[in-house]
Each structure stands twice: as C-alpha cells, then as structure tokens.
Amino acid sequence: MRTHIFAFTLSLILCVTARAELKWEQTLLELHPAAGDKEAVGHFKYENTGAQPVRFKSVRTSCGCTAARSQTEAVQPGEKGEITATFKIGDRTGTQVKNVTVETDDPTNPTTVLTLKAVIPQEIEITPAFVFWGQGEAANPKTIVVRAGKDFPLKNLKATSSNPDFQAKVEHTGSGEFKIDVQPRETTHPTSATLTIQPENSAKMFYATARVTNAPAVQ
Amino acid sequence: MKSALVGQALVLAALALVPGLGQAIYFHDKVSWKSSVPVSEMVTVEQARTWGKNALWVDARPDDEFVRDHVPGALSLNEDRWNELLSQFLAVWSPEKKVVVYCSSKSCNASREVARRLRKEAQLPNVFVLQGGWEAWLKSK
Numbered sequence: 001m002r003t004h005i006f007a008f009t010l011s012l013i014l015c016v017t018a019r020a021e022l023k024w025e026q027t028l029l030e031l032h033p034a035a036g037d038k039e040a041v042g043h044f045k046y047e048n049t050g051a052q053p054v055r056f057k058s059v060r061t062s063c064g065c066t067a068a069r070s071q072t073e074a075v076q077p078g079e080k081g082e083i084t085a086t087f088k089i090g091d092r093t094g095t096q097v098k099n100v101t102v103e104t105d106d107p108t109n110p111t112t113v114l115t116l117k118a119v120i121p122q123e124i125e126i127t128p129a130f131v132f133w134g135q136g137e138a139a140n141p142k143t144i145v146v147r148a149g150k151d152f153p154l155k156n157l158k159a160t161s162s163n164p165d166f167q168a169k170v171e172h173t174g175s176g177e178f179k180i181d182v183q184p185r186e187t188t189h190p191t192s193a194t195l196t197i198q199p200e201n202s203a204k205m206f207y208a209t210a211r212v213t214n215a216p217a218v219q
Numbered sequence: 220m221k222s223a224l225v226g227q228a229l230v231l232a233a234l235a236l237v238p239g240l241g242q243a244i245y246f247h248d249k250v251s252w253k254s255s256v257p258v259s260e261m262v263t264v265e266q267a268r269t270w271g272k273n274a275l276w277v278d279a280r281p282d283d284e285f286v287r288d289h290v291p292g293a294l295s296l297n298e299d300r301w302n303e304l305l306s307q308f309l310a311v312w313s314p315e316k317k318v319v320v321y322c323s324s325k326s327c328n329a330s331r332e333v334a335r336r337l338r339k340e341a342q343l344p345n346v347f348v349l350q351g352g353w354e355a356w357l358k359s360k
Contacts (some may be wrong), residue, residue: 063328064281065299091301092332130309130341194306207302209309209341 021050022075022106029085030117035152036204037089040118044083044100048075055105059083062099065090066116070102085116093122122149123202124157132211133187141169141183144208146197148176156200163193166210182210190214260334262347264359267319275316277308279333280323280353290321290356296333309341321349321356 025045033040048054055074061067068085075081085100100114124146131142148154154176159168161182169181182195192211199206267274276293278285285295294311296304312318318337322329330348337346349355 062326064284064323065329088299090297090299092298126340128340128342129305130343132314134314192310207306209306211309213313215313215315 021048022046022054022104022109022112023049024112024114027112028115028117030119031087032119033089033121035121035123035202039089040087040116040120042085042087042116044085044114045080046075046082047080048077050106051077053077057103057105058101059103060101061085062101065092066098066100068100068114083114085114087116087118089118089120093120095119121151123152123204124149124154124197124199124206126197126206126208129208130211131182131208132213133184135187135190135212135214137187139184139187141181142210144180144182144195145173146178146180152176152199153201154178154199158198158200160196160198161193161210162196163191165191166193166195168195168210180208182208184210184212187212260347261350262319263350264355267317267347267349268359270317270319273315273317275312275318277318277320277333277337278353279320279329280327284323284353290353293321296320297329298332298336301336305341312343314344316345318343318346319349320346321352324352324354325350327352 023046025047027044029042029044031040031042053074053076056070056072059068059070065088066085067088068083070083071081072079083100083102085098087096087098096118098116098118100116102112102114104110104112127145127147129144131144133139133142146154146157156172157170157178159170159180161168165185167183167185169183171179171181173179180195180197184191190212192209195208195210197206197208267276276290277296278289278293279297280289281297281299282295285293285297289295294304294308296308318334320330320334320337322333330352334346334348337343351358
C-alpha cells in the first residue's frame with residue numbers, strides 16, 4: 001500500500017514539474033493608431049516557463065481584417081517569443097475588438113484567446129452620409145451635419161458636389177459643428193452626386209452621397 | 220458518517236454557487252451567446268429568398284472572398300474600402316429594397332458592423348443581417 005501511495009505521489013510531482021506552460025505577458029492589448037494609419041500591430045509576448053516544449057497547433061483570427069502569426073512552431077523550455085497580430089484599419093472607425101485564438105499541445109492550457117483592441121480616431125462624423133429625393137418630390141434642401149471628432153479641432157470645411165445638378169451650401173452652426181444644405185436642381189429624373197467634404201486642417205477627404213431615386217421617397 | 224458526507228456535499232454546493240452568483244450579478248449583460256443584433260434585424264436564407272428582387276444582397280467579406288464567389292447579384296461593401304464602396308452601393312439602392320448583409324459564417328461580425336453603419340451613417344431603413352452568413356447560403360443551395 002505504501003509503495004502505491006509513494007508511486008502515485010511521485011508521478012503526480014513529476015507530472016506537475018514536467019508540465020509545459022506558456023505564460024503570456026498580456027492577453028489583451030489596446031492600441032491607439034494615429035489618424036491616417038493603415039494598420040495597427042500588436043505583439044503578444046510569451047515565455048515557456050515549463051519543462052516541456054510547447055507546439056503551436058493553430059493561430060486563428062476572428063476577422064478577415066486581422067492576420068496573426070507566430071515566430072516559431074515550437075517553444076523550448078525557457079524560450080521567449082511573440083505572436084504578431086496585424087489589424088488592417090481600412091475605413092473602420094471607433095473601437096474595434098478582434099480576437100486571436102491560439103491552440104497549443106499544452107494539455108493544461110490548450111486554447112488561449114488573445115484580444116486586440118484598436119481605438120481608431122474619428123476626425124469628423126457625418127450624419128447622414130446619404131440624402132435622397134424620390135422622383136417628382138419637391139426639390140427642397142436636405143441637411144447633412146458634420147461634427148468634429150474628439151481631439152480634432154474643426155474650424156472650417158469645404159463641400160463640393162461632383163454634379164452641377166446638386167448644390168451644397170456650408171454653414172458654421174457651432175463649436176466644431178457645420179451643416180451642409182444639399183439641394184437638387186430638379187427631381188424629374190434619377191441623378192446622383194458625390195459630395196467631397198474637406199476639413200481645413202486635414203489631409204483626408206470625406207464623402208457623402210446625394211441622389212434622386214427613380215422611386216417615390218420614404219424619408 | 221452519512222450526515223457528515225451530506226453536510227460536506229452541501230458546503231461544496233454552496234461554495235460552487237458563489238462564483239455563479241457573482242457571474243449573474245456582475246456579468247449578466249455579457250453572456251457570450253447573446254447576439255448584439257435584435258432578432259427583428261436578423262433574417263434567414265429562406266426568408267430573404269422570398270423577397271426575390273426586392274432583396275439587395277450585400278457581401279461584407281473582404282474583397283478576395285467576394286471575388287472567389289458570392290450570392291448572385293450581391294454587391295461588395297466591406298469596411299476595408301467603405302468610403303469607396305458605399306457610394307457604389309447607394310447608386311443602386313432604392314427605398315423599396317430590403318438590404319440583406321452577410322459575412323462568412325455565424326461567428327463573423329463584419330455583417331453586423333456593415334448593417335450598423337448603413338443604419339447609422341446612411342440612415343437606411345430595412346437593413347437585415349443574414350443568419351449563418353455565406354455558409355448558410357451555401358448549405359441552402
């Protein structure tokens with residue numbers, strides 16, 4: 001009986017001490033890319049603090065906009081490394097949360113979910129970005145409101161229409177706020193225009209659409 | 220002996236309740252399976268198909284996936300090229316259409332984001348998210 005207890009305890013100790021263990025420095029990273037950045041890159045650092053090598057089985061992301069890769073296939077005991085997650089910002093705005101799921105052969109912790117949080121600054125907010133009139137509807141102006149985003153001073157802006165059938169008139173309505181009155185010349189036939197909105201202190205262009213549809217309006 | 224065992228079992232059960240109660244009190248609104256999209260804004264493939272030509276299909280997946288294959292007649296509108304693709308989409312949209320946005324599968328989030336932006340930024344009515352996404356469409360073919 002004593003021999004059994006000794007063998008059991010010994011095997012338990014060996015199991016515990018010989019286990020593989022990947023310790024993550026952080027499993028949540030918050031990134032603050034600058035306005036105009038194309039991508040945000042996060043580095044999830046790890047260390048194998050166990051006595052066995054750890055092999056990566058898969059590294060998957062929750063979105064086609066994020067790519068993740070590990071530096072190596074196997075992490076030796078004591079070795080450090082990182083998983084690099086690259087988030088493509090594109091035309092996304094606001095706070096974006098993307099997950100990276102890492103699967104290893106570590107039986108105690110086979111799956112780890114790493115979270116990449118990117119806070120993308122928004123220079124201006126355009127509401128609505130689309131105004132339309134039904135065919136035959138009174139050609140009255142419709143208003144687009146432009147507000148400055150947090151930490152973006154907005155002193156002046158220009159709005160130009162791609163189509164002379166639509167007029168765009170800008171008016172400053174308050175601190176960091178403008179209204180653009182958009183008016184079609186007539187609504188007898190379907191037509192559309194892209195309005196280019198250019199804040200004075202920004203290199204970036206913003207867009208809104210105005211359109212006379214071929215159906216009665218429901219606005 | 221028997222009563223001691225029952226007592227211990229009760230103590231263990233009571234201890235197990237503590238984290239459960241904590242979860243219920245502090246994280247009741249963070250249940251992982253809870254969808255952020257109201258049921259009224261979701262649509263199944265079967266329902267969307269009944270709308271026929273009144274449905275305007277929107278593919279929220281990245282460009283390469285759209286190029287590989289997509290719902291016949293669908294327009295590409297993803298957040299990688301939102302500004303450029305939105306104006307192309309709005310040129311085709313009309314008020315009587317029901318917009319059906321889809322991404323890869325049940326677990327993807329792109330369709331929800333695109334639908335949210337269409338409602339908020341373009342202020343479009345009748346924007347729906349396809350349940351199960353592209354995978355559900357393929358299964359129903």
